[in-house]
Amino acid sequence: MDIMSATSSSIGSNIFAILSLLTISLLVLLLLRHYLPLRTTPSYLLIPVFLALALPSSIILLVPIDLASATSNTTDNPNRGVWLPETVVLVTWRITYWLTFCLTWFILPLLGEYVDSGYRDGRSRMVYSLRSNVRYQLIILGTAVAGLVYFIFQNGLHTASIKGLVMALAYGWGLVLAIGLMGHGLVALPRRLYMNAKVSTRLRRLQGQAPKTKDKLDEATDELEDLENTVWQLKQRKHGASADLQEWIDELADTTTIPDGRPGAAAAVRASNTNIPAVVTERFLADLTRKLKRARHKKARFVDEWSHLCQHAHDSQTILDSATNKKLDFGRATPSWSSFAVLAPSLRYQLYMNAIPSARIAASVLLGVASIIVVFSEIVKSFAPQVSVIGLTIVHHPSSPNGKIGFAGQLIAGAWLLYMDTCALFAISDVKVWGNRALIKRQTYAESACWYSLQVAKLTVPLSFNFITMLPPTVYQETAFYQFLGKLVDLTPLGQGFSAFFPCFLLLPVLASMFNIYGRMKKIIGFGVLEDESEANVSGFGTGGWREGRALIERELLSGGEASNVGLTSRNSTSLDLDRRSGGAASAGTSTPPVGGARGRAAQREALLPTHIQDANRQFNSITNREEPAEEDDGPRRFYHDFAERVRNTIDAPDRPEWVRSIGSALATTPKWMQNEQQTDRSEGGSVFDRLFGGRADDGRVRL
Template structure:
């Protein structure tokens, strides 16, 4: 390209400004999930680069498309473009930095921060050993691929470089296609389901029992590890000075265990995993387990808190249908403090505008998903009818730039949507173990792993994206000249790049027809979370009725009221003087029963406690009924109380007495005398019992 550098000044300013904006957004994202001040720089810098570099590819691909022009100076450049050498150097720096972060730096760093050892040398040895199996697997595949490359192209440097880039691309594309196929269906479907407020509330209530069980399990596991640490502290005198300092450091990061009489003995009896001789390896393993358990507890505490708050806000939106005015609780008011709205306008926003916007967005994204799927299928044999290519290339017969500024914006939007679907599927697929992103408390190993996935998926998706354009456009780009020729160096690589994306239909159909849920029923566990309400009735564990009761009890313990559809509140602080007595866990035997029979509690709170015990199949110990209560028990009592009401009509009582009174012709003489209040003299003097229980003589 022989265009003067002065003509690209505006494009240079735009590219630099966009790059700075992307870097700022990545920093804000890191600040949301990681405490920047306490996070070490050796972790923060690689994670930042692993997010910023793939994000810049969304900017670099459209610039590369517009820069792919002919070599004459008279051809117009209609979009943001850069000189060819600048684009090529940028691709080399971005690709090889991303490659090193993906396959070497981040895997080693993740195991390094997760090791549990105190000194850096032991951490590095542990990290190298943990990644050895991972790297040996790829080394075996690389040897087989190297033999094929040498047989096809001979022994030279291009074969080795092409092998490395082709294997990395193949593995990344395999994951990207599977995750993107699921996300293309799951993302629009989630928006459509969340549009209905009542359906969204029911889904939250259905998820509550499983989330609460995971929180209780994580809390129990963490407390058990803390007790192990304190037992070690009591037995540290027999170890070396370095190990004693290590144990003291662990004890300083844990809470003091329960000091009640008998608790320590019970813990020692149940915890038999402490060896007779404490070694450095054992302490490292305990430290690693303790850090993972702390992260697991923080994860589910955040999920449970978010779920309860979301359920409270959703119920508040439903309750506002009667008054047409919406006022969130004080704890939720911060979410819309930036938007000053009246209660009436807020009701219209949350009840009508936002649901309609979600439905419209779901329809728009569903149409975009269909276009992406169609373009992936037809690109190998009919690229001219690819929808993505038609929407981006606006000047196919131009001798200059075939992609203008509008085409660049559309290309960035398409690429962003494809990446978003793949990354959304990562949060939706539940096969990643204990890894999760927690606000301000994300575990260091989880941060490395998620940034690694972003870096691993972006480059294959970007190259797969440009192949959906006409060959006359994408083969002129610096991206294809740098990566595409090495991938297509052999017939096997060329066929894989052209036809493998057609397998996108497999995860799409699996998500569309809920194949994962059916596999869960067949083999007993699920790869993906099944959102279908299999237990709609709510009986037993996992139903929405149990989830509703759990959420209500949690909000009672916080002093927040979860309003019902009738407008009544379960807020104890507002209706009863004193602190709330609700608890997020089932009440302790004896103390919880007394609280349920407490006459000071409002009737609706007693009903909520009784409903929780009945749904979770817990026995409610009351004087008149000591068996488990279900909804049909409550229904029968309400019908009975309605019929036995004191203000029922006279004819109803007459009919009732007529049906319950035995006719005189069916009674014997003694029964007739007793019913009439009389009887024989003998029976009146000597028979029967007095009303107070005394015997007549």
């Protein structure tokens, strides 16, 4: 009867929770639709990725409900907000946690390698996935065995020990990653908002990023072109392979662009690909297919980045140019990153020039204060939880016997948890150590979708439990989350100490990001973890500075290239099946120009452009290849460049005296006693060092 009365009294909370879950599911589905083509994405990929995003998102709703439901009195209380019976909350936590655990550690890693495999049949893909994950699983197994020995030594061999070991290890590894990423995001997110507040600063930053992004796009284009040339050369040599391999080669050729049909183009293709084995095997074709899919994803990624960068730079420049007449007109309905289409030009100018920058600065200040509060609460929670600011903002009824947290406290708790998760996920996109993985609108590679959803599922549970420990112990120890996970984490002194004191290391990534330790490490050891966005290199052309970026953007917008139209057709990057149906025409957008070298392709494109664009390109090339005036760049780089040019002209300009040339010829002549008969008869030529230490004899023998 008590359970029935409790259920009936929480009917309003039940309806609210169900509607919230449906809303979260709908938002996740819209997010997937933004990055993946839902109709062509296979269900075995779509369902795990959907669950890996929906379950962690529901935890943000479940934690505040659990906090309000943590009371021994099950009677309805107006101060409790949205609450559910204890049994319902516990069952929900078990389902959510174990589904998330399986997705994080088993399903998504295997699925990511499965869709990344280049094999055609499912059995070969699964074997490849298992082999690729075996090292990862062996590391986990070795850590689990060492942890099991400790747990048995501490508590004896019980079922709770094995269960606590699994949950504690998963929580420990997730917390290490979450604290590092969140610490960086707590600084990077407010700083990014502040840096993008001023229009001129945002434009300068985009121009500074343009040379690097354009170089990456060119490299991705050349890489894809080389692989497509390899496929077409392979098609010419397919007759010695089996029928299945020939069909496979034809399918690969159907997804690539036909090379140039000019005389000599086929010979150029054969000469540019020397890595095709004499006997084509299934493993070679699988590796080629996998490289081809990754290269297409890489080009799609940088085409998307380049087009967005050029468009945002164009919008920012338009806003600055409108300062003369106080009227803003983008030349189309709205810019690419706003939705204010019905505003008058004068009001639109005030909005983009004054209102939005002020809102960005206010948001950066607010988030900066929130970051300080999170860091302070993480540090003091282990020894003084009563002064934790997060706990004070959530617990509004500390002396109430039933319902210490009301609806307002639940909203604040959800906002804090959402901000912590957002900082961690923002750091994933800001830290450039994830290889070629990226999220692209409607063209996200299947392996990248699995990897990003895996990170979301891996980070949410540790951050959620770490969040509730910032509250007073009398509050969070009564939650079902603590009864389910916290007791097993605190089962040993090592786990209890790790959960209590390790979050203090949040200061390390915070200080590293605040004082640009990553940039200093890059200068010392030669490479860095983060992309250096500083304005240290603001010199002119040829150095990757903002002036060169401005010229590249203006040139791209004038020529109407990939910045105007993305240049890629909508493609299902999950597999090559869709490309086989559409043939070569479907991949024309992602293809590269014909064979003939980068300079030849550029010359062909230049000849087809209008006259005013050709003049702009010639002006750009002349600027980038000549010295800049002293007033443009009088820094140390220009001084050393001028000094080196003068020294070289002084040495190279005059003719060398006869005695200097005699010395050179004497050094280049080998004495008679060091020559054999063949060398004596042969006309002398080349360097003495080449003939002694590296030269190759005319008959093909290597000289030692």
